[in-house]
Ligand SMILES: Nc1ncnc2c1ncn2[C@@H]1O[C@H](COP(=O)(O)OP(=O)(O)OP(=O)(O)O)[C@@H](O)[C@H]1O
């Protein structure tokens with residue numbers, strides 16, 4: 071805060087007209103945008119200011135104009151050397167004296183800057199520095215000296231959120247900026263950011279010890295962005311869908327963000343094969359790919375989230391400092407200008423972003439030239455589960471649909487209350503509400519059928535729980551997630567195998583192995599049921615593709631049965647659907663392995679069943695002269711028995727699987743069901759072992775082979 075005498079001495083230009091003149095003269099802009107003038111006037115009057123503006127909102131002007139409004143310098147703390155360099159070049163082009171101090175500069179340049187600062191009448195107007203340098207005692211004492219001469223007009227902290235959410239991880243040095251207030255108690259501080267969630271704003275203001283700051287918040291609304299969500303689970307092929315979206319948009323500039331490297335590679339290969347000028351930004355070829363994209367040699371870049379971060383930085387958003395520096399400033403010295411492609415027409419999230427803020431930032435790369443652009447999010451249940459796993463330890467499982475009023479939801483997560491009407495049909499939810507409702511209905515039933523996970527929130531109404539939760543995750547949760555957390559090993563079966571492999575000694579005896587596997591299986595299902603499992607059986611889930619394949623197999627088996635039985639005329643397609651549905655209803659929820667076994671058993675059964683058994687099985691009216699099984703409708707999805715609720719009437723015979731031929735229907739029958747209507751029941755490992763134990767304690771007259779031999783045989787079969 072400037073003293074009155076100092077303020078009068080420097081005669082700052084506070085009046086709007088004078089400031090607008092500066093804007094026009096130096097920058098060629100006709101008017102101040104939104105909150106720019108308020109911020110400028112506040113800091114010129116010596117008041118602290120917290121300025122929250124979206125990316126590209128014009129935050130720089132809030133400290134550049136004050137630097138021109140009165141003698142002295144403005145100190146700008148910036149997290150990236152590239153950003154500083156970029157701005158300094160821009161200022162110099164406009165004839166404004168700006169410099170930056172960093173370790174990348176020669177001693178000569180630094181000395182020249184220090185000499186100018188010590189001169190008592192510096193020609194410099196804006197000095198950009200890193201937070202690291204600012205916090206050093208040497209530089210602080212220099213600042214004090216400049217200040218004592220009444221020449222330090224303002225300290226601007228750009229990307230001020232680094233002090234809070236990102237600062238903990240990436241820029242602890244931003245934390246040291248809190249000492250600025252002690253060293254320079256009466257110099258106004260201007261904190262600028264585009265990414266502050268309400269609690270981060272508070273943190274920034276407290277950390278910088280802002281005193282009675284003027285808090286300015288511009289709207290985060292991006293009216294030129296159209297938001298659309300596509301549901302992977304309702305698409306036959308999400309790759310093909312994206313390919314057609316990109317094609318239908320013409321040869322436009324696009325960014326596609328993926329969660330994992332493999333998806334990134336596969337997707338970019340797929341899109342390239344589809345004739346799209348596309349490159350995947352993986353670690354091997356990142357520099358050339360990024361160069362190609364920045365220089366418009368490639369139009370679409372597919373990036374993993376991690377390398378997407380580099381991309382954000384290339385687009386002037388600070389996220390992962392080290393990568394960016396090593397990449398751009400050291401590998402490509404001098405290439406920092408012109409890295410901002412403003413003509414990105416489409417930003418696609420092929421996987422769910424980590425947080426609403428990440429989504430906003432990433433989708434905000436589209437349409438920086440203010441022209442109509444699109445943000446497209448592919449929402450997938452598995453993605454959500456994977457993201458949940460990555461962010462794991464997820465305290466905030468409460469979710470909210472991203473389905474309705476996308477724009478409202480995004481803005482609310484930044485604490486902005488807006489009327490739905492603001493959207494003006496610029497998202498799919500407002501533009502095609504009926505279509506969206508249909509999709510969501512389909513999605514809900516798909517989810518219920520698959521029982522993928524316990525929570526799904528598809529509401530047609532906005533919840534008003536403070537906008538705390540969303541389909542995305544709070545940034546708090548992100549701290550626990552990293553790219554390394556992304557594991558392919560989320561298959562329950564894999565998990566059991568892994569546990570078994572890692573912990574079970576190869577010398578372990580049979581009983582030990584059984585106990586161990588039993589334990590592993592039990593804990594796997596326990597976790598699965600409580601929906602808190604770490605290793606989620608997503609890969610073990612029965613997919614639509616798998617179901618289709620099973621139908622085909624059953625169809626073939628039915629055709630063969632018909633050839634064998636001759637006197638039977640059946641509607642193959644409907645019968646195959648019926649049988650597949652039965653398998654799915656019984657074991658679809660239990661995972662691929664059980665489902666597979668059930669389909670295989672059904673096929674074996676079809677190879678031996680006689681006409682009566684078959685017609686009974688299919689519920690066909692045999693009185694009809696020509697038997698037609700015409701049930702084209704899938705039977706209602708009866709609640710599938712959980713593994714714990716398996717029919718109790720499993721016999722030792724069927725569990726053994728060794729008493730009689732595996733190919734004969736008798737080997738799989740239950741006692742209480744007639745041979746013609748029962749399908750073999752697949753026991754869980756625990757059930758199998760328990761039954762085995764019971765059987766072992768009873769004299770068995772029907773089986774010729776020893777229990778151990780039977781068991782070993784069964785183990786080999788599994
Ligand atoms: N009043 C204005 N009128 C027109 N254009 C402006 C105005 N103020 C700033 N701009 C332009 O807006 C663009 C973005 O400005 P700036 O880089 O300062 O945004 P920012 O808020 O710092 O964005 P980021 O969060 O990406 O750093 C620049 O090209 C700048 O010249």
Ligand SMILES: [Mg+2]
Nearest residue numbers: 129130228386
């Ligand atoms: Mg900026």
